[in-house]
Amino acid sequence: GQQVMQIPQYQHVQEGEDFTTYCNSSTTLSNIQWYKQRPGGHPVFLIQLVKSGEVKKQKRLTFQFGEAKKNSSLHITATQTTDVGTYFCAGPPGTYKYIFGTGTRLKVLA
């Protein structure tokens, strides 16, 4: 069945370093969403990408959707301790049924 893998699984960075997580789907996605989950918390929506090749920025976060709509990335510039958490991508292969990625857990060392 549909699989969405994320790499890396874990990432430890020094505060101020950059961070990137990659999301790869086994099938084409109609759109892709990114969520952040703080330890002990619930997923919080960050952004949705719909168009092939789309790039969106939110302050220090840059999101990309691949040309084939099967992969995506999230890049954080100059990480801060507030960026700690697990980042998930999610996408529907069709309608309604969202498949979540395996997640990348980010730790930022001050």
Add this chain to the structure above:
Amino acid sequence: NAGVTQTPKFQVLKTGQSMTLQCAQDMNHEYMSWYRQDPGMGLRLIHYSVGAGITDQGEVPNGYNVSRSTTEDFPLRLLSAAPSQTSVYFCASSSGTGTSGTDTQYFGPGTRLTVL
């Protein structure tokens, strides 16, 4: 506007017991869903609904039932709890359908369930 609410926050069950996890939203969203999240894992879709009276299965539906009698409420029933159902359960709602440009999913705070 409370968003998505879930009760209870914590629950301990014995094997074989049944219970209902409650989920409600006040955003008039048609789409609601239930996910489970196991330690260190992503979220897996259990059941979803696209409106009152309409439900369908997700990735891992076995052992769970749902119903949607109103737009606001989407309870999840565990029929006969098993240790493998120990997990954190999240309810979510969305105004979109999965292919539109307005598919923000709002998650509830979760229910932490332990089955002994």
